[in-house]
Amino acid sequence: MIKVSNLHKKFGKLNVLKGINTNIEKGEIVVIIGPSGSGKSTFLRCLNMLEEPDQGEVIFQGIKLNDKKCNIDQQRQKMGMVFQQFNLFPHMTIVENIILAPTKLKKENEDEAKRKAVQLLKKVGLEDKADSYPNQLSGGQKQRIAIVRALAMSPEVMLFDEPTSALDPEMVGEVLEVMKGLAKDGMTMVVVTHEMGFAKEVATRVMFMDQGLIVEEGTPKDVFDNPQNPRIKEFLSKVL
């Protein structure tokens, strides 16, 4: 579904990605782990062109995204993204946050979009918050809404950029539950996270990144129980 080849990205002199190659298939749940500064988030953000790669290509459903001719806005509609800082729109109610993209981009009628939004809210247990504003919500609730907002566009793939890193510890669970539910429904997911438990339990593939490269990838069992690379061992000994 997403094919990445020879992806390079520099920020000034800092070489963040030094040639990433991978293939993400439909239905996969790819969890990317690695020390901070290893390029995980940059890689994820290159998948929907929030960062433009300097070299290499990202091909999504046969369409090269880092191409001048590609209408990136259209492709992004099929790629949901969830951010560490939630990034809900504070001047809109929850339901307005959710229906903004469907009504403006897919020209869905407002009542229909609202009905769908409430259905999605029910799934994450927040239907009573439909008319609240984001800053009336806890971090965990905000992140669940952010997930719903991305889902409202019925994306083909969901990208998660450290979705639980900004949360108080007691709220991490509720967000991970929602993500597990999504995984169970067969959503293709790419998740950058420090939640090793989630990686072990949910991932179909774990990718370990270090210094701008994918150092090792495989099933959670392979990567966690039998890592080949000494840097993974060192990393895991610190985080587990």
Place this chain on the structure above:
Amino acid sequence: MDFLFLKKYGWYYLNGAKNTILLTCIAITFGIILGLIFALFRLSNNKLLRYIAVTYIEIIRGTPILIQIMILYFGISQYISLPEIPALSKIIGYDSSDFMIGAAAVAINSGAYVAEIIRAGIQSINKGQMEAARSLGLGSSMAMRYVIIPQAFKNILPALGNEFVTLVKETSIVSVIGIMELTKAGDIVRGATAKGFEPLLVAASVYFCITFAASRFVAFLERRMKASD
């Protein structure tokens, strides 16, 4: 001190105050429209648009408004004449075309300052907001329109309110091209009564009443917006 002249000439001040307020409202409206356009130009990815915006803002902010208004009135209006708007002429009490030149000059001047206010407002919005909007598939102009600008305006409303209060005073400059507003009214009364001092005091107090009321209103809006946060 003798203010008995007000009995006969008070009407001039009322009329002048009305025109001052009208001038301010027209100028701030077009100033905000110009400001928004040039703020977006300044932040655009297009080099030419950025260049146009910077040129406009720097020239307007770097030259006196008195010169600007004279250039517009004595210079440019030789070549371009504004049509008279009968409805407006009726409200202000005389031919509206000079009035419109005055309003245009103040609006063009204010637009440069408003552009900088709006630019700062847009840049103050966390870049995560733009990223979130773009990641949903909204194009950059839609993201601006639905996500960034509404939040930016909320943040800059106090600054825009202050700009309004400042403009009330700035409009006195159009008296140099003979537009009958509050300063001109004071001038006329001075001439008619041969009093050098009192008519100016009256004009100043009327200005103060307008700006004081306006700044109270701005403060009220600010408090209300804080409450809604």
